[in-house]
Structures are given as C-alpha cells and as structure tokens.
Amino acid sequence: MSIYDSLNKEQKKAVCHTEGPLLILAGAGSGKTRVLTHRIAYLIEEMGVKPWNILAITFTNKAAKEMRERVDRLVEYGSDQIWVSTFHSMCVRILRRYIDRIGFGTDFSIYDTDDQKTVIKAVMKRLNVDPKQFKERSLMSAISSAKDELISVREYELDAQYDYTKKVIAQVYREYQETLQSNNALDFDDIIVKTVELFHRCPEVLDSYQERFQYIMVDEYQDTNTAQFELIRLLALKYRNLCVVGDDDQSIYKFRGANIRNILDFEKYFEEAAVIKLEQNYRSSQTILDAANAVISNNKGRKDKALWTERGAESKIHLRQFDSAYEEADFIADDVAHKVRREGLSYKDCAILYRTNAQSRVLEERMIYEGIPYNVVGGTNFYSRAEVKDILAYLKTIDNGRDEMAVRRIVNIPKRGIGNATLDKLSAKAQEMSFTLYDVMEIADELSGLGKSCAKVRPFVELIESFREKAERMTVAELIQEIIHRIDYEEYLKDNDSDSAEDRMENVNELISKAVIFQKQNEEATLTDFLAEVALVADIDNVEAGDDRLLLMTLHAAKGLEFPHVYIAGMEDNIFPSSMSIYSNNEEDIEEERRLAYVGITRAMQDLTLTYARSRMLRGETQYNPVSRFVREIPQQLLDSTLPAPRRSMEDRRMAEEMFGIPSREIDPPSGFDYRPKATVKPKITVQADKPFIAKGIGSLNQIAGISRGMSTQPETGVDYAIGDRVKHIKFGEGIVTGMTKEPRDYKVTVEFDQAGTKIMYASFAKLKRV
DNA sequence: TTTTACTTCGTTTTT
DNA sequence: CGAAGTAAAA
Numbered sequence: 067m068s069i070y071d072s073l074n075k076e077q078k079k080a081v082c083h084t085e086g087p088l089l090i091l092a093g094a095g096s097g098k099t100r101v102l103t104h105r106i107a108y109l110i111e112e113m114g115v116k117p118w119n120i121l122a123i124t125f126t127n128k129a130a131k132e133m134r135e136r137v138d139r140l141v142e143y144g145s146d147q148i149w150v151s152t153f154h155s156m157c158v159r160i161l162r163r164y165i166d167r168i169g170f171g172t173d174f175s176i177y178d179t180d181d182q183k184t185v186i187k188a189v190m191k192r193l194n195v196d197p198k199q200f201k202e203r204s205l206m207s208a209i210s211s212a213k214d215e216l217i218s219v220r221e222y223e224l225d226a227q228y229d230y231t232k233k234v235i236a237q238v239y240r241e242y243q244e245t246l247q248s249n250n251a252l253d254f255d256d257i258i259v260k261t262v263e264l265f266h267r268c269p270e271v272l273d274s275y276q277e278r279f280q281y282i283m284v285d286e287y288q289d290t291n292t293a294q295f296e297l298i299r300l301l302a303l304k305y306r307n308l309c310v311v312g313d314d315d316q317s318i319y320k321f322r323g324a325n326i327r328n329i330l331d332f333e334k335y336f337e338e339a340a341v342i343k344l345e346q347n348y349r350s351s352q353t354i355l356d357a358a359n360a361v362i363s364n365n366k367g368r369k370d371k372a373l374w375t376e377r378g379a380e381s382k383i384h385l386r387q388f389d390s391a392y393e394e395a396d397f398i399a400d401d402v403a404h405k406v407r408r409e410g411l412s413y414k415d416c417a418i419l420y421r422t423n424a425q426s427r428v429l430e431e432r433m434i435y436e437g438i439p440y441n442v443v444g445g446t447n448f449y450s451r452a453e454v455k456d457i458l459a460y461l462k463t464i465d466n467g468r469d470e471m472a473v474r475r476i477v478n479i480p481k482r483g484i485g486n487a488t489l490d491k492l493s494a495k496a497q498e499m500s501f502t503l504y505d506v507m508e509i510a511d512e513l514s515g516l517g518k519s520c521a522k523v524r525p526f527v528e529l530i531e532s533f534r535e536k537a538e539r540m541t542v543a544e545l546i547q548e549i550i551h552r553i554d555y556e557e558y559l560k561d562n563d564s565d566s567a568e569d570r571m572e573n574v575n576e577l578i579s580k581a582v583i584f585q586k587q588n589e590e591a592t593l594t595d596f597l598a599e600v601a602l603v604a605d606i607d608n609v610e611a612g613d614d615r616l617l618l619m620t621l622h623a624a625k626g627l628e629f630p631h632v633y634i635a636g637m638e639d640n641i642f643p644s645s646m647s648i649y650s651n652n653e654e655d656i657e658e659e660r661r662l663a664y665v666g667i668t669r670a671m672q673d674l675t676l677t678y679a680r681s682r683m684l685r686g687e688t689q690y691n692p693v694s695r696f697v698r699e700i701p702q703q704l705l706d707s708t709l710p711a712p713r714r715s716m717e718d719r720r721m722a723e724e725m726f727g728i729p730s731r732e733i734d735p736p737s738g739f740d741y742r743p744k745a746t747v748k749p750k751i752t753v754q755a756d757k758p759f760i761a762k763g764i765g766s767l768n769q770i771a772g773i774s775r776g777m778s779t780q781p782e783t784g785v786d787y788a789i790g791d792r793v794k795h796i797k798f799g800e801g802i803v804t805g806m807t808k809e810p811r812d813y814k815v816t817v818e819f820d821q822a823g824t825k826i827m828y829a830s831f832a833k834l835k836r837v
Numbered sequence: 838t839t840t841t842a843c844t845t846c847g848t849t850t851t852t
Numbered sequence: 853c854g855a856a857g858t859a860a861a862a
Contacts, residue, residue, distance in 0.1 A: 125852075154852060179851085254852060289852090322851060422849055444851085485838050604852060622850050644849055662850080685848070686853035 069140055070104060073097075080342045081105045083309075084113055084281070087302070087336035089329075090311040093373045094358070094668035095349030095628065098311050102283055103133060105309065106148065107140035109281055117144035121279040123298070124152055125286040127607040129626060133285075149279070153294055154254065154602050157261040161252075162594075164271050168264050173594050175251040175462055175469040176601035180450060182206060182253050184471060189241045195234060208235045209242060213255035214291040214323030216262065219243055248502065250468040258293045265300045276304040286626070287312030287332075291323035299335065308336065314369050315362050318622060318662050330369065347373040349628055349671050351380035357674070357700045358667040364699055365657045373668075382706040384675040385697065391425075391636075394679045395432035398633050401675070402616055403436050405631065407826065413439055413616040417629040419666050421642040425635060426618050433616065437795075437825075437832040443619035444605045453559065453570040454577050458600065460549050461542070464533045465593045467504040474503070480558040483522050492523070504530075529553075542596045543581040550574060621666045632670035637678040638691035663696040785813055785829050786836055793834040798822035800837060 070078060077097060080090050081104045092098035106122065109115040124130045130150045138145040149156065162172050177185070186202045186209075189195075195205075212222055219240045226232035246253065252260060265272040282302050284290065287310035290298075302308035310332060317326045333339045347355055355373045362368070388394040398418060405411040418429055426442050433440045448454060456479055462472035470493075478484050489503075496506040510523045529552065537545050550556065555574065559567040584596055591599075605623065617629070621642075636642055643659035667674060678693050693709060702708065787793050787803055794800050801819035806829075808814075813829035827834075 127852095152852075257852095318850075319852085321849075424848070447851095481839085483838075487838075602852075620850065642849095646849065659849095683853080 069107065073100070073104060074346055076342055076344050076346070077101050077104075080309075080344070081108050083340055083342070084109055084115075085307060087306055087332075087339040088309040089287075089332045089336075089339050089341045090309065090344060091341065091369055091371060092311050092313055092344040093347060093371060094313065094316060094665070095347040096344035096373070097346075097348055098285070098344060099129075099133065099136070101344070102285060102311060103136040103140060105283065106137050110141050110144060115281055117141075117147035118149075119278065119280040120283075121149045121156075121281070121301070122151070122283045123156065123285065124150065125289060125626075126604050127152055127155070127602070128604075129285065130155075152602070153290075153297070154257050155598075157257045157297070158598050158602065160261055160275070161257070161264070162598075164264055164268065165260060167268050167271070168260065169247065170252070170260070171250045171466070171468070173250070173466050175249065175466050175472065176257070176598060177246065177251050177253045177471065178450065178601060179206075179254075180455070181251075181471050185242060185245050186238065189238055189245060193237055193241055195238060200234060200238075205235060205238050209239050210255050211323055212239065213259050214293055214325075216259065216293050216296060248468070249470050250466055251471070255293070258291075258297060262293055262296050262300070265297070272300060273304075275301055280305045281307045282309070284308070284310045285312075286316075288314050288317035288326065288329045289319045289322075289324045290328050292325050292328075293323075295325065295328045306336070306338075315365070315371075315661055316625065316665050318625065318658060318665060320658050330367070343371055345371055345373055347375045347668075350375065350668060351377050351672060353379045353382060353704050354667060354670050354674055357383055357704050358664050360701055360704075361660060361667065361696055361699045362664040365660055366653075381673060383700065383704050384673070385705045385707050385709070386675065386677045387693070387710070388677065388679045389681060391428045391679045391682045392432075394635055394677045395429045398429065398635065398675070398677065399432040399436040399438055401633075402438055402631075406438075411631070412614050414614045415630040416633070417617040417619065417624065417627070417631070417669065418633045418635055419619060419621050419624050419669065420635045421621060421644060421662075422636075423620060425641075429618055429635065433618075434833075437827040438616055439614065439828050440616040440618055441613065443617060443623045447603075447605055448573070448576070449600055449603065451570075451573055453555075453573050456555070457546055457549065457574060457577060458597065460533070460553075461545070461593060461597060463504070463530055464537055464545070465597060467530075468502045470503045473507075477526060480553055480555070480561075482526055484526070488522070537593060541581070541585055542593055543578050543585065545593070546574075546578050546581060621662050624669050625665050628669055628671055630671045631673045631675075632666070633675045633677065634666050635677050636682070637676045637694040637697050638682070639694055640689065640691045641682065642694055643696070660696060663694075785815075785834075787834060792837050793817060794837050795819065795822075795825075795827075795832060795834055798825060801825075803834075 070081060073081060074097075077100065080088070080101050084105070090098065090101065092101070102122065106120060109120060110117055122130075122133060124133060130152055134145060134148070134150045137148065137150070151159070158176070161170075161174070165174060166172050183202060183206065186206055190197060190200070190202060190205070217225075219236070222232070222239055223236045226236040246256065265275075279301050282298060284298055289312075298308065298310075310329070312329050314326060314329050317324055317329070320326065333341065350358075352375055355375055359372050386394075386397060388397060402413070402416050405416070406413055420426065420429070423444055430440070430442065449458070456476060459472040459475040462469050463476060467473070474489060477489065492506050492510065493503055495501075496503050499506070504527075507523050507527050510527075511521070533545065533549065533552075536548060540548065556567065556571055559570050580600070581596060584599060585591055588595065621634070634642075640648065642663070643656055647655035647659045676697055678691075678697070680690060682689050682691065692712070698709065698712075785806075789803050789806055791803050792800060793803055795817065798817075798819045799821050801817040801822070803815060804818050804824070805816035805826075806813055814826060815829050815832060815834065816824065816826050817832075817834070818824045
C-alpha cells in the first residue's frame with residue numbers, strides 16, 4: 067500500500083503529471099495541499115528528483131511551514147532541502163545575494179506601509195504637491211499598482227505626458243524610488259520587482275536559479291500579480307515544469323494587484339499546459355456546498371466547475387436578523403457559549419468572520435462579557451506597534467546607517483532635544499553633499515552653519531557607534547536588551563503614558579523572545595536576517611493551533627482555513643458587499659465581493675450561521691441596511707428561516723402610492739433602533755491610542771479586558787479566590803466556586819451561580835470578583 | 838522645541 | 853465616533 071492510494075483519481079493524475087506546465091483548478095476543500103505535498107513526495111521518491119531542485123511557493127509563512135511539515139512526514143529524507151517559501155521571503159533571499167548588481171547594498175532595509183507613507187509625505191512636501199488635491203493614500207496605491215504591473219518610472223512618465231494627474235503621480239513615483247534607493251531600502255512591491263529586474267539584467271543569475279529550480283509549484287495561484295507571474299515565468303522558462311494550483315472563484319486580492327487573468331489565461335501563456343480540475347469536496351456538508359455553488363454561479367466569466375461531496379445535507383444554514391450589532395454579537399456569543407457548554411464543542415471549532423476589521427470591536431466586547439476566550443487575527447500587526455517599531459528602528463540604524471527613516475524615528479527617542487528644525491537642516495546638508503543623514507550627523511560638529519543644536523547630535527552618534535561595536539559579538543536579543551537599558555526605554559514609556567507603559571514593555575519583551583527563538587532556529591542568522599524575517603510576517607502566521615479559543619477574523623484572513631462552525635456577521639448590503647463595491651457601479655467589484663462570500667461560506671464544515679442587523683453604527687452614524695444580496699442568492703430551502711420581503715426604496719413606495727393610491731407598508735426603520743446593551747461592559751482600557759495588536763491576538767483581548775498583557779505568555783497566578791469562595795460575575799451574578807483546575811496559561815473555574823446554574827469558565831475572562 | 842487643544846478627515850480587504 | 857493632523861501656547 068503506497069501513500070498515493072488515499073488520493074482520488076483526479077488527485078492522483080495531478081500528482082503523477084510531473085513534466086511540463088500544469089494547471090490544477092482546485093475548488094475549496096478539494097485537498098489541494100494534499101495534492102501538492104504528495105506531488106513533492108512523488109517527485110523525490112518516484113522520479114528521483116533532488117529535493118534542492120524543487121521550489122514551492124505559498125502565500126503565507128504559515129502555509130509554507132505547514133507544507134514543509136507535511137512533506138517531511140511523507141518523504142524519507144531531504145525535506146529541509148526543498149525551497150518552500152513565500153514570494154517575498156524567496157525574493158529577499160535571492161536579493162541578499164545579488165542585489166548589489168543592480169545598485170543596492172545587500173544589507174537593504176525593508177519598508178512597511180507606515181514607512182512608505184512617511185516617505186510619500188516627505189516627497190509630497192519636497193515637490194510641493196497639494197495635499198488637498200492628492201491624497202497620499204491614493205498616490206501610494208497608484209505607485210503600488212504600477213509596480214505590481216511592472217511599470218517602471220520611465221514608462222509611467224511616458225504614459226503620463228498628456229495627463230496632469232498622471233504627471234504628478236509620475237513625479238512622486240520617481241522621487242519616491244530615488245529616496246528609497248538612497249536609503250538603501252525596498253518596499254514590499256520592490257522586493258518582487260527588483261528580483262524581476264535582477265533576472266532581466268543578469269541572465270547568468272537567472273540561469274543559475276533556473277538550473278536550481280527545475281520543478282516549481284505555486285499555491286494560491288489566483289492571487290498572483292503581474293510581477294509575480296513574470297517572476298515565475300522567468301524561473302520556469304528553461305525546464306517548463308511549472309505546476310500552479312488555484313481557484314479563480316477564490317481570487318479576492320484584486321485590490322492588492324492580483325491579476326485574475328493569470329489563472330484564466332494560463333493556457334495561453336503555456337500552450338502545452340495540462341488542466342486538471344479537483345471538484346470533490348472533503349470539507350463541507352451538501353447544504354453548505356449548495357449554498358456556495360448557488361452564490362458563486364452569479365459570477366460571469368469564471369472557469370466552469372461545481373463542488374460536490376459524498377456527504378449528506380445535514381443541518382440547514384442558520385439565518386438570523388437582529389435590531390443592532392449589539393444584539394447580533396450577543397446572539398453569537400450566546401450561541402457559541404451554548405455549543406461549548408451544552409454540546410461539548412471546543413472554542414477552537416468556531417470562528418466568526420466579518421468584512422471589515424472595525425466590526426470586531428462589538429463582537430470582542432460581547433465575548434468578554436460572556437467569558438468566551440477568543441483571539442482576533444489581524445487588526446494592527448504586532449510589528450507595527452510604536453514601541454516595537456522604536457526598537458526595530460534602533461536595530462535598523464545599527465544595521466544600515468543609510469536608512470534615514472529609521473534614524474529619524476529614533477533620533478529623539480528618548481528626548482534629546484533634536485527636533486524637526488535641526489533634522490531638516492541636517493537633511494538639507496546631506497542632500498547638498500550627497501551624504502546620508504547619518505553621515506552628516508557623524509561629522510556635524512565640523513560643519514559650519516548648523517547652529518548650536520548640532521552639539522546634541524554628538525552623544526547620539528556615539529551611542530549608535532557603541533551599539534555597532536557591541537553588535538559584533540552580541541546576539542540580537544542581547545543587543546535589544548542593551549539598547550533598552552542604555553536609553554532607559556522603560557522610563558521613556560512611563561513619561562509618555564504611565565498607564566500603558568507596562569503593556570508596552572511587555573511587547574518589547576515579546577520582541578526579545580522572538581529574537582531568541584529566531585536565533586535558536588537559525589544559528590547562522592545575522593541582525594539583517596532578523597530584521598527581514600520580522601518585516602515579512604503576516605498576522606495569520608501567528609495563529610497557533612494549540613489554544614482553545616474562538617477565532618475572530620476578516621473573511622480575507624480566513625482563506626485557507628476551515629472550521630466546523632462558522633458565523634458570518636454583518637450580512638448586509640453596504641457592509642458586505644461593501645458600499646464601495648456597490649457604488650462603483652462596476653459589476654466586477656461586486657463579483658470580487660461575491661467570491662469573498664464564497665470563500666466565507668466554504669470555510670464551514672458542518673454548521674454555518676449568517677447574521678445581519680437592521681441598524682448598525684458606522685462612523686458615528688446609524689445606518690439601516692437591507693440584508694445582503696448574497697443571502698438572497700442562497701436558495702430559500704437551504705435556510706432555516708425566511709427572509710424579509712425585499713425592501714422597497716422610497717421612490718418605489720412613492721410610485722406605488724401615486725399609481726395605486728395605496729400607502730405603502732412601513733418596513734424600516736425598525737422599532738429597536740435605539741437599542742442599548744442591557745449592561746455594556748465598559749472596557750477599562752478602550753481600544754484606542756493603543757489599538758490591540760495581534761501577536762496571536764492575545765494582547766488585544768487582554769487589553770480590552772483590562773488584564774495585563776503579561777498573562778498572555780505566562781500563566782496567571784494571582785486569582786484572589788479559591789474553592790468555596792463566593793464570587794460575583796458581571797452577567798451571571800453571585801455564586802460559589804466549586805472547582806478550579808490549572809491550565810497551562812490560565813485557570814478553569816467552576817462556579818455554581820444562584821440564578822444562572824453551574825458554569826465553567828476561564829479565570830482571565832470571567833473577571834470574577836470575590837464578595 | 839514641546840505640549841495642548843482644536844479641527845478635519847475618513848473606513849475594505851494586506852503580502 | 854475616533855484617530856490623526858494642525859495651529860497656537862508654554
């Protein structure tokens with residue numbers, strides 16, 4: 067019996083088709099990861115392909131890690147020799163070796179979105195671009211899409227000649243690229259673009275990688291953009307053993323430049339390509355698949371396919387309407403609690419999905435209220451938190467003095483009396499001498515015309531120099547510790563805001579732990595490597611399977627995951643599909659949202675619950691939205707409750723009145739529009755200045771719950787009650803503690819409530835008070 | 838130069 | 853409604 071016997075006929079075909087281009091159209095839940103891992107195993111074990119000649123590209127680090135582990139279980143040896151990597155980390159790896167051939171230093175920095183924004187702003191100022199007329203946001207996305215499409219500055223300029231707006235964008239684009247180059251920095255898009263440029267300009271480098279990667283596999287192929295396609299096209303050009311796996315129905319990253327034509331036209335680019343469809347679904351019940359198929363069938367221009375399963379209909383899709391988002395959240399919390407406490411389900415079997423990150427707040431508040439342990443995926447990335455970025459900026463400055471962004475960030479942290487005025491003077495001087503900002507600072511006291519403020523620069527330079535010297539013989543973790551000690555970072559945080567200082571320090575410590583772990587896993591790794599690693603982690607990468615927690619995330623973040631019980635909240639027009647897509651009047655935008663709906667529905671294995679609210683607060687305004695059109699696209703017999711009659715617009719009503727003289731029935735707004743939660747739990751620390759980060763999302767919930775973040779990594783020791791004590795719960799009232807069990811990072815407490823009966827809850831969530 | 842108070846602005850989704 | 857940016861004050 068071989069490992070391939072467990073595959074179905076189509077899967078087997080895909081695994082054994084090893085030579086030449088191959089397109090695998092893999093529907094949701096059709097076992098595409100299985101196919102990919104088995105295919106790699108087959109190449110090694112049956113075809114005698116050397117592991118180091120195989121390249122597998124995934125979308126996230128998490129997927130890469132999973133794939134490597136699964137391959138490792140299938141093959142005898144060599145799984146560590148395969149390149150399993152994301153586009154970005156693969157390109158960084160290549161560029162670290164060869165980017166000096168196209169005018170960058172191999173110790174380049176990587177700029178995240180915040181850094182980009184800062185650069186754009188500075189550029190706009192320098193070029194006198196009117197911020198009223200041009201939003202930095204749109205400039206950024208214009209530049210980003212140009213890069214995704216591999217349009218160079220020069221090409222953009224040529225195209226812009228007769229268009230004022232484009233001309234301005236072209237100017238900003240040029241200046242932006244020049245700034246990045248002089249900072250020896252690349253943004254996310256550049257990481258791909260520069261690799262393509264390297265391959266074009268240095269055929270011998272390309273050739274060496276073509277020889278190296280004789281068998282290439284790309285996962286989530288529908289999400290690739292033009293630049294990424296060009297990259298893999300070049301790599302595969304010589305041996306043409308390119309296998310791409312994707313599902314056009316799950317293409318949801320158009321806004322990020324994903325080019326759906328890459329998958330729809332694959333057979334045009336590679337004429338000899340074989341196409342295999344995987345349509346048998348191993349994940350969901352028939353009912354869920356029927357709903358998904360019904361919704362997605364409203365899209366035009368898709369590859370023809372339909373999912374099927376051997377499973378039965380099982381339970382219907384639950385549909386619930388509420389008066390407000392509070393009630394919606396209340397219902398979901400109760401429903402999850404019920405399933406866990408009465409039906410023996412685990413929290414980790416459930417997920418709540420929503421369209422926008424902003425929707426997580428109300429849900430989070432309710433989960434705390436109900437005592438449900440949860441994690442939020444997404445929101446603000448751990449590495450974009452101010453305190454983490456401060457420390458990283460120190461590291462970047464030490465590592466790459468040309469990174470002006472980093473230098474500017476930390477030059478006055480802690481306060482050294484070096485403000486914008488001084489910095490601008492130094493910066494101008496730097497420009498004039500074509501030095502970097504840091505170079506000028508080093509020689510500041512020898513320069514004339516800088517005034518007395520330059521005396522303050524000296525100690526800063528000396529500090530950095532001493533760090534550089536120490537960095538030679540220290541680990542990254544030790545270096546961070548040295549930095550926070552020398553600049554007394556804790557004191558700085560306390561001066562700024564004593565309330566949050568402790569939490570922030572906790573994040574810094576978390577960063578130190580990450581550095582320790584990183585260096586343990588990569589013994590040869592340098593500071594540069596650590597900074598690159600840190601720049602390329604995504605939120606989803608931090609979701610660990612171990613914790614028994616309910617997951618909250620956007621529909622986008624949910625792609626590739628599955629859960630027995632899925633809730634999709636906010637099923638309303640203007641929320642989902644988003645108002646942007648509705649008002650754009652472009653059917654393609656709605657189709658993209660519909661694919662998102664398809665992704666959401668197909669995450670569910672057994673049970674799917676769709677909820678919507680008649681009123682919802684948005685930007686301080688109450689909106690009344692009709693139920694999502696996607697819900698209406700689900701056949702009624704699959705739903706467990708009936709939909710309200712389609713709401714008629716005011717015009718329709720007026721017309722009906724005029725034509726028939728009948729006053730139309732009042733449907734909206736609903737009765738309960740002023741609904742307030744019975745007793746809102748006011749988070750002690752609200753989600754503001756300090757928007758929760760993810761770092762597995764734990765930080766966020768602790769912060770909302772008013773619990774020190776320290777508990778996210780260490781078990782709580784300080785509960786002030788024990789078995790036999792009388793305690794009070796915010797919702798269930800008073801009761802007696804009848805049991806306590808210690809869990810790795812928490813206590814599980816059993817309480818017999820006077821009114822509400824016996825409940826089992828986590829101590830850190832229940833916030834029980836001794837009475 | 839830094840802090841504070843007021844205004845404005847806007848919200849999709851993110852490697 | 854909340855964050856972020858700007859103008860004025862210390």
